[in-house]
Amino acid sequence: MASLLRSRVSVQTLNLSRQCLSALTERCQSTQQSYPKITTHYTVYPRDKDPRWKDIDFERFADEADVVIVGGGPAGLSAAIRLKQLANDQSKELRVCLVEKAAEIGAHTLSGACLEPHALEELFPDWKERGAPLKTPVKTDRFSFLTEKGRFNIPVLPGMPIYNHGNYIVRLGNVVRWLGEQAEELGVEIYPGYAASEVLYHEDGSVKGIATNDVGIAKDGSPKDMFERGMELHAKVTMFGEGCHGHLAKQLYNTLDLRKDCQPQTYGIGLKELWEIDPAKHDPGRVEHTVGWPFDKNTYAGTFLYHLGEDAPLVSVGMVVGLDYSNPYISPFKEFQRFKHHPSIEPIFRGGKRIGYGARALNEGGFQSLPKLTFPGGCLIGCSPGFMNVPKIKGTHNAMKSGMVAAESVFETIFSEDLVAKSPTIGLNPESYEENIRNSWVWTELKAVRNVRPSFNTPLGVYGGFLYTGIFYCLFRGKEPWTFKHGEPDNEKIKPANECKVIEYPKPDGEVSFDILTSVALTGTNHDHDEPIHLTLKDDHVPVDVNLTLYDGPEQRFCPAGVYEYVDTEDGQGKRLQINAQNCIHCKTCDIKDVTQNINWVCPQGGEGPAYNGM
Numbered sequence: 001m002a003s004l005l006r007s008r009v010s011v012q013t014l015n016l017s018r019q020c021l022s023a024l025t026e027r028c029q030s031t032q033q034s035y036p037k038i039t040t041h042y043t044v045y046p047r048d049k050d051p052r053w054k055d056i057d058f059e060r061f062a063d064e065a066d067v068v069i070v071g072g073g074p075a076g077l078s079a080a081i082r083l084k085q086l087a088n089d090q091s092k093e094l095r096v097c098l099v100e101k102a103a104e105i106g107a108h109t110l111s112g113a114c115l116e117p118h119a120l121e122e123l124f125p126d127w128k129e130r131g132a133p134l135k136t137p138v139k140t141d142r143f144s145f146l147t148e149k150g151r152f153n154i155p156v157l158p159g160m161p162i163y164n165h166g167n168y169i170v171r172l173g174n175v176v177r178w179l180g181e182q183a184e185e186l187g188v189e190i191y192p193g194y195a196a197s198e199v200l201y202h203e204d205g206s207v208k209g210i211a212t213n214d215v216g217i218a219k220d221g222s223p224k225d226m227f228e229r230g231m232e233l234h235a236k237v238t239m240f241g242e243g244c245h246g247h248l249a250k251q252l253y254n255t256l257d258l259r260k261d262c263q264p265q266t267y268g269i270g271l272k273e274l275w276e277i278d279p280a281k282h283d284p285g286r287v288e289h290t291v292g293w294p295f296d297k298n299t300y301a302g303t304f305l306y307h308l309g310e311d312a313p314l315v316s317v318g319m320v321v322g323l324d325y326s327n328p329y330i331s332p333f334k335e336f337q338r339f340k341h342h343p344s345i346e347p348i349f350r351g352g353k354r355i356g357y358g359a360r361a362l363n364e365g366g367f368q369s370l371p372k373l374t375f376p377g378g379c380l381i382g383c384s385p386g387f388m389n390v391p392k393i394k395g396t397h398n399a400m401k402s403g404m405v406a407a408e409s410v411f412e413t414i415f416s417e418d419l420v421a422k423s424p425t426i427g428l429n430p431e432s433y434e435e436n437i438r439n440s441w442v443w444t445e446l447k448a449v450r451n452v453r454p455s456f457n458t459p460l461g462v463y464g465g466f467l468y469t470g471i472f473y474c475l476f477r478g479k480e481p482w483t484f485k486h487g488e489p490d491n492e493k494i495k496p497a498n499e500c501k502v503i504e505y506p507k508p509d510g511e512v513s514f515d516i517l518t519s520v521a522l523t524g525t526n527h528d529h530d531e532p533i534h535l536t537l538k539d540d541h542v543p544v545d546v547n548l549t550l551y552d553g554p555e556q557r558f559c560p561a562g563v564y565e566y567v568d569t570e571d572g573q574g575k576r577l578q579i580n581a582q583n584c585i586h587c588k589t590c591d592i593k594d595v596t597q598n599i600n601w602v603c604p605q606g607g608e609g610p611a612y613n614g615m
């Protein structure tokens with residue numbers, strides 16, 4: 001079997017279906033070649049079977065709240081604020097606790113970002129007087145199709161999804177930090193640096209709350225002298241707002257079968273840099289988007305460039321690449337670096353200074369991919385279930401609104417005497433949230449654009465998407481009677497390496513384009529070097545025996561932080577996978593795009609990961 005794998009023949013030659021690939025993966029586990037142990041995390045190797053843990057006390061301290069919110073992003077904070085607004089207005093006692101895995105509120109937040117203020121205006125009609133950091137109203141919109149050397153401008157008209165007049169260019173991390181301050185003023189208990197690592201359940205199967213992660217575990221999976229058990233937070237309702245592809249939401253989907261009536265989620269990866277440029281080239285309020293080069297027509301991708309109106313001449317530049325691409329040689333990071341050398345783009349950055357970098361996966365499934373939002377004991381909010389409007393390239397306003405709508409339903413549920421009388425000791429189900437979100441402008445907006453993203457999945461690629469958007473969306477405004485499907489999950493779209501063309505990327509020049517490690521250094525990322533790798537593998541053999549052998553190791557290219565490397569074995573006779581977990585910027589791309597779904601991202605210790613400064 002090992003020699004057969006190393007021949008790198010195509011999947012078609014081996015006559016492999018996806019089921020055959022799964023069988024091949026299982027057979028790889030029985031091959032003679034052995035690899036160094038990579039995964040030591042207790043989610044793969046339970047501690048109750050490890051003699052090193054036999055004398056450890058596993059009792060956890062538990063605390064009670066009315067509502068626990070997981071995630072301190074726009075959705076979680078908006079939900080917390082709305083809950084306390086309602087409680088304070090009605091003189092109700094309501095304890096709301098919010099846990100956030102980042103060391104500070106906003107430290108893991110990354111977005112373009114051009115913010116539509118609709119939800120913020122509903123949450124705080126006086127947001128300007130309160131000093132919300134929305135400093136740059138959009139004044140110029142530009143949309144272009146790029147060729148390798150040229151640029152064709154396309155008019156941006158009112159009613160088009162990317163029409164941005166009335167919106168604000170923001171550094172979303174600063175907006176989130178401000179929301180955190182507003183929440184604390186209202187009485188929300190916020191606990192940054194505490195990573196929710198486990199969903200807790202009542203005996204009847206309803207959600208009871210969450211547990212934070214343990215600390216003081218060595219890299220080999222053994223307890224350190226400083227080992228400390230996490231704590232439990234119990235609640236009547238737990239709201240999950242972890243952002244795209246949250247690791248707890250992923251567990252809920254499986255345990256509670258929340259995705260049985262929706263299509264598979266599809267994703268993109270967004271990469272962003274923050275630059276200080278020559279003031280003579282700065283045009284505050286200018287918004288630019290491009291499609292086309294450096295990608296072919298079958299790769300869904302686009303770029304943004306926003307001029308911020310702050311004390312320094314700052315520009316946000318970024319790229320979003322759909323993770324349904326098929327060529328395993330694509331490197332979104334290197335495509336982004338190449339894009340900045342386009343003749344119409346490069347002059348902006350010459351003489352400037354790059355001061356920030358980051359990346360994050362984002363939901364692109366939209367309306368068709370929304371799961372069931374409520375369940376006994378909790379609900380899903382924000383980008384966790386996926387409320388992003390893809391053609392608008394915006395999700396913050398919908399995430400905030402979903403948190404607010406959910407908060408109103410949760411408040412109603414908690415203070416409903418009939419509901420509490422029926423189930424006083426188990427998790428309450430805020431069922432009205434499902435109906436209320438369907439009656440909100442979020443649902444109307446997402447339904448109207450539901451066919452735009454899947455319209456790119458035709459032989460015409462990007463041109464088919466343009467035709468659909470230009471004809472049907474503009475004519476029918478989303479009222480057409482059909483709904484397109486997304487198809488198979490993103491990881492299943494990738495093709496074997498020998499069916500694809502190797503992509504030769506230019507070397508970075510160190511002025512406009514850069515390498516990955518130089519970029520990661522700007523993220524402020526930090527992890528304890530002596531803790532179990534949180535990028536766990538279900539089987540340590542699969543990366544080399546399947547991913548590398550058949551697909552030439554795409555994880556070493558789709559990761560935007562240089563986490564995955566294939567290096568020579570000590571005997572020089574082959575390759576092994578090396579996981580540089582300290583580099584991880586928590587983007588979740590590996591968990592999504594891994595062709596064999598062998599990678600499972602779990603939470604490292606609280607307070608770790610990137611430390612974005614207003615990204």
